[in-house]
Amino acid sequence: MAFVQATIKIDNELAFGELKAALDKVFAADRVTAYLKKLASQSIRIRDWDAILAAGTIDVIAEAKLGAARGIYQSLTVSDQGQMREFYLSKIEEVDQALRARFAKLYQYY
Numbered sequence: 001m002a003f004v005q006a007t008i009k010i011d012n013e014l015a016f017g018e019l020k021a022a023l024d025k026v027f028a029a030d031r032v033t034a035y036l037k038k039l040a041s042q043s044i045r046i047r048d049w050d051a052i053l054a055a056g057t058i059d060v061i062a063e064a065k066l067g068a069a070r071g072i073y074q075s076l077t078v079s080d081q082g083q084m085r086e087f088y089l090s091k092i093e094e095v096d097q098a099l100r101a102r103f104a105k106l107y108q109y110y
Contacts, residue, residue, distance in 0.1 A: 011077045015095045019072045019084060022062040027091045035061045036095075046092050046106040049085055 010016045026035050037047075038061060044051045052058060056071040073081060092107075100107055 011080050015072050015075050016080050021071055022058055025062040026058055031061050039106055
């Protein structure tokens, strides 16, 4: 029997969907390299979600108003925030292996 993650209802679907769409933009094939370069220039590790939001990196790459991603994230309930972090972590693991090797320092655990 395979592991199946339980689904938790999203409380604020509109805000959650908006932030999810921004992350989908950031991890699109034509933008993911720019995202990784931006993180490297800011010396932010890829798993440091709070620092990424504080720096506005997602907003810059997704071409959104600076601070929008952070504001949306803060408007989510704690359970929605947890699910958004999980979504983000799943997206960083989907990045092409060649890019991950190129930006290995970002992916390192301290």
